[in-house]
Amino acid sequence: MDLKLLVAFLLITGSSSTQDVLPPGPVDITLGKDVVLKTLLTDLKDFAFVIWNYSDGKDQVNVATLLPTELRVDDAYKNRAWIDPKTGNLRLNATKKEDSGDYSISILQTATGTRTGEIKLRVLEPVSNVAIQSDLKEAIEHNSTVVLTCTAKGSFLKFSWVHGTAPVVADDKRISLKEEEQSSSLTIRDVLRSDAAKPFICSAANKLETEKSSPFNLTVFYGPEKVSLSPTPILPFVRAGSDFSLTCTAVSSPAATFSWIHDKKPMKAAGPVLKLQDIKAEGFDKTKGTYACIAKNAKTLRHVSSPEVSFTVMEAISGVSITGPKTTLISGNGTASLECKATAGVVLSRSWLKNGAALSAGGRLTFSKDESTLTINPVDKDDNGEYTCRLANPVNSEDAKFKLVVNYGPEPVTITGKQEVEVDDAVTLTCAAASVPPANIIWKFNDTATTVKGPNYVIEKAVYKNTGLYTCEAHNTVTGKKTVGTHHMMVKEAGTLEQGLSDGAIAGIVIAILVALAAAIALIFYCRQKVPVESPY
Ligand SMILES: *[C@@H]1O[C@H](CO)[C@@H](O)[C@H](O)[C@H]1NC(C)=O
Ligand SMILES: *[C@@H]1O[C@H](CO)[C@@H](O)[C@H](O)[C@H]1NC(C)=O
Ligand SMILES: *[C@@H]1O[C@H](CO)[C@@H](O)[C@H](O)[C@H]1NC(C)=O
């Protein structure tokens, strides 16, 4: 049979009896790649012809025909198509888009007669240009609906999405997905900042390959939230002139801008830190006030206020001093007033101490109503000492000190010293009398004035005529008072007072014994050396 005729015959009659010549299709191949349409045959023997035809759904054309002696390839497939004589496989090199369609095979063998088969080939365009685009450049949390569209080039595409590493699953409430032939859109209602925390990646795939988009970051603006002031807690009083400041923070994207309110009215100050200086500049440092900050987000257009805090700016106490009596005070006569004042600051409490111990009113001590003045009436010798006035407020405290001098005395005189001494003994008599200021002391002997002044009457070597009555007179020039004391002393013959050996005598004896001992030892050594050595001659 003429081949052309045969082909024509087959094209006209076709064949619907598939007899396990071809596997089920379709066969997919990437555009430009070589494809082999395999038969299920392994050993093709005694065939009259193998014909491969192509149909695009309308027209059928011959691709190639294999005869026992030759392979005939249609002009349209010249150098591209080839039939394997062993299996009947059709190899098609450098596939084109137009190669997509149905391929049929007809085989005539003497043993089995004519067998036919049909298989679909899909030439897939490679997946490329996978990209995500958002309908919104910037989204507002809880407000915006964002549509991300993933587009790609290629045929028979399937799209999928991941957020970070997790696959995106539509819940058809907040997240929905819509697939089109060349694109997929992901709709996110009421976007959350968590949607922007990780990138979205879209994948487009056909049967043969998968391509990913580059990661796409959503921009979601949010806040302000958690608007708060520090330091916490705020103390009720703030020291004037200190470096105190309030700091406002907020969770916000983009970063919030801050303004301030004082007693519910806007302040001129702006920025995250409100300094004491700023408060002073607006004249709010005189009274108690409430403060809050307002955080504003330029993108979300939301503004949120911090909780209110309240405090009083208070000037620290300084320049504390005590004014005391200018006149000379004498015990038992007169009044002492100590007045305590500060040059600056708010004084909320005053207290008094004497020599470090707290003073309270009572007896001779009275305080003015505000405790700024301490009055002692009448003054007494016990009032001598250091007085402290302590002024305090919640931001500081400061002390002032004053030394109060109350003149008194002299008190009765006491004389210490021996009453009996031996001739040549050294003698010291000491006279003491408590007195402010210290008393002037003069001495008399047998009621006769001496030249000795001061507390000590010193006799270097006693003589018999030192026996007699010693009188000490103490005189306070401020109080004008004088006290007198007397002391009898008798000078006796040497050795009459059994006092044992003096320290000096004991030391002398000990030294004498030691010297004698040393001499004895030296002598022994000297004698040993002097033993005569016998002469060998
Ligand atoms: C997306 O965000 C990640 C970190 O979250 C960052 O490393 C990456 O550079 C961002 N990509 C783009 C395109 O902005
Ligand atoms: C957020 O949504 C509300 C109502 O849905 C709207 O009034 C407001 O203007 C939106 N805010 C922004 C910043 O778009
Ligand atoms: C107190 O002092 C005044 C004046 O210095 C004096 O006149 C008066 O006598 C004194 N009184 C006593 C009790 O010492």
Ligand SMILES: *[C@@H]1O[C@H](CO)[C@@H](O)[C@H](O)[C@H]1NC(C)=O
């Ligand atoms: C001092 O008086 C005593 C007796 O009171 C007398 O024994 C003594 O001799 C007198 N001394 C002188 C130096 O007058």
